[in-house]
Amino acid sequence: MPRTVRGACPHDCPDTCAWLVTVDADGRATSLVGDPDHPFTHGGLCAKVNSYLEDRVYNPARILYPQRRLGGELVRCTWDEAIDGIAGRLRAIIDEHGAESVLPYSYIGTQGMVQGMAMHQRFFAALGASRLERTVCGDNGNAGISATNGSFAGIDPELIEHSRLIVLWGTNTIVTNLHLWPFVQRARKAGAKLVVIDPVRTRTARAADLHLAPRPGTDAALALGLMHVILAEGLHDADYVERHTTGFDALRERAAEYPPERVTEITGLAADEVVSLARDYATIRPAAIRTLVGMEHRRNGAMTYRSIACLPALTGAWRDRGGGLMGMTGPYIRAATRMDRMFLPEPPTRAVNMLEIGRALTELDPPIKALIVYSGNPAAQAPNQSAVLAGLAREDLFTVVHEHFMTDAVLHADYVLPATTQAEHLDLMYSWGHLYLSLNRPAVAPQGEAIPNSELFRRLAAALGLDHPALRQSDEEIVRDILGADITYEQLVETGWVKVPGAERPYADGGFPTPSGKCELYAESLAERGLDPLPAFEPAKPPNGHPLSLVSAKGELHFLNSSYSGVERHTRAAGDPIVEISAADAAERGIADGQDVIVFNDRGAVLARARVGDAVQPGVVAMASGRWASRSPGGRSVNALTSDGVAPWGRGGDFHDTWVDVAVRPFDGCGHAVSR
Numbered sequence: 001m002p003r004t005v006r007g008a009c010p011h012d013c014p015d016t017c018a019w020l021v022t023v024d025a026d027g028r029a030t031s032l033v034g035d036p037d038h039p040f041t042h043g044g045l046c047a048k049v050n051s052y053l054e055d056r057v058y059n060p061a062r063i064l065y066p067q068r069r070l071g072g073e074l075v076r077c078t079w080d081e082a083i084d085g086i087a088g089r090l091r092a093i094i095d096e097h098g099a100e101s102v103l104p105y106s107y108i109g110t111q112g113m114v115q116g117m118a119m120h121q122r123f124f125a126a127l128g129a130s131r132l133e134r135t136v137c138g139d140n141g142n143a144g145i146s147a148t149n150g151s152f153a154g155i156d157p158e159l160i161e162h163s164r165l166i167v168l169w170g171t172n173t174i175v176t177n178l179h180l181w182p183f184v185q186r187a188r189k190a191g192a193k194l195v196v197i198d199p200v201r202t203r204t205a206r207a208a209d210l211h212l213a214p215r216p217g218t219d220a221a222l223a224l225g226l227m228h229v230i231l232a233e234g235l236h237d238a239d240y241v242e243r244h245t246t247g248f249d250a251l252r253e254r255a256a257e258y259p260p261e262r263v264t265e266i267t268g269l270a271a272d273e274v275v276s277l278a279r280d281y282a283t284i285r286p287a288a289i290r291t292l293v294g295m296e297h298r299r300n301g302a303m304t305y306r307s308i309a310c311l312p313a314l315t316g317a318w319r320d321r322g323g324g325l326m327g328m329t330g331p332y333i334r335a336a337t338r339m340d341r342m343f344l345p346e347p348p349t350r351a352v353n354m355l356e357i358g359r360a361l362t363e364l365d366p367p368i369k370a371l372i373v374y375s376g377n378p379a380a381q382a383p384n385q386s387a388v389l390a391g392l393a394r395e396d397l398f399t400v401v402h403e404h405f406m407t408d409a410v411l412h413a414d415y416v417l418p419a420t421t422q423a424e425h426l427d428l429m430y431s432w433g434h435l436y437l438s439l440n441r442p443a444v445a446p447q448g449e450a451i452p453n454s455e456l457f458r459r460l461a462a463a464l465g466l467d468h469p470a471l472r473q474s475d476e477e478i479v480r481d482i483l484g485a486d487i488t489y490e491q492l493v494e495t496g497w498v499k500v501p502g503a504e505r506p507y508a509d510g511g512f513p514t515p516s517g518k519c520e521l522y523a524e525s526l527a528e529r530g531l532d533p534l535p536a537f538e539p540a541k542p543p544n545g546h547p548l549s550l551v552s553a554k555g556e557l558h559f560l561n562s563s564y565s566g567v568e569r570h571t572r573a574a575g576d577p578i579v580e581i582s583a584a585d586a587a588e589r590g591i592a593d594g595q596d597v598i599v600f601n602d603r604g605a606v607l608a609r610a611r612v613g614d615a616v617q618p619g620v621v622a623m624a625s626g627r628w629a630s631r632s633p634g635g636r637s638v639n640a641l642t643s644d645g646v647a648p649w650g651r652g653g654d655f656h657d658t659w660v661d662v663a664v665r666p667f668d669g670c671g672h673a674v675s676r
Ligand SMILES: Nc1nc2c(c(=O)[nH]1)N[C@H]1C(S)=C(S)[C@@H](COP(=O)(O)OP(=O)(O)OC[C@H]3O[C@@H](n4cnc5c(=O)[nH]c(N)nc54)[C@H](O)[C@@H]3O)O[C@H]1N2
Pocket: 012, 013, 014, 137, 169, 170, 171, 172, 173, 175, 176, 177, 197, 198, 199, 200, 202, 215, 216, 217, 218, 219, 291, 292, 293, 294, 295, 551, 553, 554, 555, 556, 557, 558, 559, 560, 561, 562, 626, 656
């Protein structure tokens, strides 16, 4: 008898789709489809995950057995040999160099609280390893929004259906947040106007009623320009401002510095575009601003989000159902669970920011001697790729990689270990894009000798003699522990998912969780940290001798970060790497549409095909991120070009603050050799 098992997509994506797996009498999964009853995802999956069984679970290219490197070659070994070998090497390294010479590298390869969050944290905390600052996604933006509102919790994204003005500000919904799109479309059917603000003319921008393309990194100036017009024309909600905000007079002075003519100079938008957006934003109700991470990967990222977050308080948009700001929903999931129980206290060991992994592996003193990679692909997704690859290639670096596939991170690994997929392990799924908490039950037995992340770290902890009860908890015990009395394991087994409470109009009557209890237009907390206490436009990092601003955002329907870009079907569907360039910049460089070009700066060079057109304005080029270096022409993908700075406020990356030039191939310029 076939049976159906409830689960949910593991990917680092706002949609966290609920799914149903059908398993036949022999224990083989025969279909995996979206759960039609799920109120947010309605049975749809996406171009990436539609063939999850074929592409991941049963993909013949999957890693199924532990392997270790012997004489330069990876050879199969048993789990006991792998665990003993790894524990032995780690012990020797720790004896000689201390536990801080060990570094984990991971991100959200799986978004489960058990497999993606709990057990690995416990293991590395107990070991006293160097701590990885996992700040690549959300940290700058959420820090900025929190400075204004006290939290980055906004409104339930489903409520966008009730909005009548929707501003998708630096988010590419159709590509990155597909299941929100039907809610947007329903609102439009009911008369809503859709505005997209993005320097790139994305699929989402093309589908909007209005696309505004500011220069990259200038959104805070636009936000201040909108405030200027709203205040000059008396369109603000004086009652809301009076009761629920701080620092209105100071803000008024600041906004006065941003008349439309100045905003035009900074952003490149026309003055009447700024004026008419301000009028629409203040007068069409409910008005929702939707953000994710597009603008945050810049040195000024946090301040940009902080500035934008002032807008709904100024116009009182928070009063309306479907009005306000919607960003990441994580705080509601956190409030409905006991996530803190997942973690052991962090020891005060050395911190290494994941955005600096390339430099950490090549320059840090005392050096990292052991690197354990799981649920993340530093060789593709971290900035400054050539430094990362050079670090991974270090002879004296002991590297362990736990993966589904032979990514570039395994090229020099000492041990390669097979990881289970979502169809094979238990997990409780977090969401940052809606309010549903889901339980993922294993549908099939682990393929080959794959084990979940939790089991890997349980085994390593035991082999290293780390002794804490939390290191012995089973997956089900962890799930039961995270769930409180309000949501039970049994209930989730039955329904698969549950909606957690989230306020419909969280700040309709103020009540901001800031020190003042108000929306902080003026934030004393920022002044205390030596930051500008008012919303501010801070110029992006200036060009470093190269004239074109490179946006390397997601942009690719077939890739989920670098996941799937190693899967044949998806690489083929995505085609050659494309660089979008304006007609003016192309003409200046003698580049024709479809021509092979090289995109380069002092960090590196990548090969791409030029698409000359209206996707970007002069001065900007765009390439989608996600490709593996080894699968890219020239052996490097777009992160070979990107900046590996850490934003001072937010601790996230500045990889969109990248400047490049483009030239026709063959390239015989100033020695930027392509690696192969
Ligand atoms: N298909 C697909 N879906 C995904 C992912 C994927 O890789 N592929 N990744 C998932 C992950 S991890 C995340 S975090 C989310 C991210 O979801 P989004 O935030 O929607 O995605 P991004 O592509 O990072 O950025 C959105 C847009 O911001 C624009 N942008 C860049 N700089 C600026 C700027 O200075 N100002 C403005 N206004 N816009 C700017 C980019 O051009 C881009 O179109 O997507 C998730 N969904």
